[in-house]
Amino acid sequence: MTMTTDLPVSPAVRRSAELEAQLARDPGRFRVLTGDRPTGALHLGHYFGTLHNRVRLQDLGVDVFVLIADYQVLTDRDVAERLTEHVEGLLLDYLAIGIDPARATVFNHSAVPALNQLLLPFLSLVSVAELGRNPTVKDEIAHSRQSAVSGLMYTYPVHQAADILFCKGNLVPVGQDQLPHLELTRTVARRFNERYGNVFPEPDALLSAAPLLLGTDATKMSKSRGNSIALGADADETARLVRGATTDAERHITYEPERRPGVSSLVLLAALCLDRDPHAVAEEIGDGGAAGLKRTVTEAVNTAMAPIRARRAEYAQDMGYVRGVLRAGNERANAVAEATLEEVREAMGMFR
Secondary structure, eight states: OOOOOOOOOOOOHHHHHHHHHHHHHOOOGOOEEEEEESSSSOBHHHIIIIIIHHHHHHTTTEEEEEEEEEEGGGGSSSSSTTTTHHHHHHHHEEEEEEEETTTTTEEEGGHHHHHHHHTHHHHOOOHHHHHHHOHHHHHEEEEEEEOOOOHHTTHHHHHHHHHTTTTTOOOOEEOOHHHHHHHHHHHHHHHHHHHOOSSSOOEEEOOOOOOOOOOOOOOOOOOGGOOOOBBOHHHHHHHHHHTTTTOOSOOSSSOOTOOOHHHHHHHHHHHHHHTSSSSHHHHHHHHHHHHHHHHHHHHHHHHHHHHHHHHHHHHHHHHHHHHHHHHHHHHHHHHHHHHHHHHHHHOOOOOO
16 A cells, blocks of 8 residues: 655645736736845856746736845945946846836845835844744855944845835745745734834745756856856857866766756756756757757757847847836935935824
8 A cells, every 4th residue: 555645735835826827817016125236247047046037927917126236236235346347247138038127126225215214124023033043044155255343234124125115016036045034024014013013015925936056167157256147148158168067977978957957957948948847858859968968958959048138239239228128227226215214203202
């Protein structure tokens, strides 16, 4: 007799599934806050992990705010290097993948003073001990490039709470590892409402179902490790990066992420680009070995990314328009932030 046991489903996963059903029924009731730090080029891991989902939510009719978190570059760096270049690169990537400025608001931290001013009252709502216990902060401190932990690094989760709550975001796409950050945001919202009156929603987590892509060296894909394929890479650069990717000595190609992480991540990348099951892709390559795998991956990536790369190149010919997208987004974000800050001041009884 064969016994089967259903694995337990976490409350976060169960709630995320409920939210997906609600999104399908009534997307207009949701406002999403998401974004990136401008620390380098966005890559294929970003595309399949988060960027593709932003476009999906936008196209469903969700009000999407996309933050270019330029202040947060300084959480683990002493200076913000090549900041203008990286911000413009993010803008080009956003437009190329399908973010529509008519339906989404793209803005940056440093252009929205009222958002950042929320950090002050929010810090009064959390204890030093709570900040110190945050596992994500602990991990970021451990991998920081700074010689000492800055106050910005320590208060990073509270700044993220300001990012989400300034626009009264009620839905935040996150991975499992980011749940502690979002829980702190929920705590800030709840404590503010209890202390001063109901102003903020307690945002929910929309868990990403995106599979994990490793870098070309079979470790975590990262902008800073040089092991990623940028969205803006051309076909030749893609081929070069894939040729240098880590595989293993086994000739027959299989999809076994635990046993063969490097090979399996390449198979997965091809499958995502082809919109196919990775096991089927691996079976098709079969005894083609690493050369056959890398040839398949290169062709799949270059075919899938060709329209995005073409749009990116087209937008790059008109940087005046691209910068205008950010100016318009900042204008809307400022209006929203100032209105929220005024509510906060009134709730707190601040002298005006």
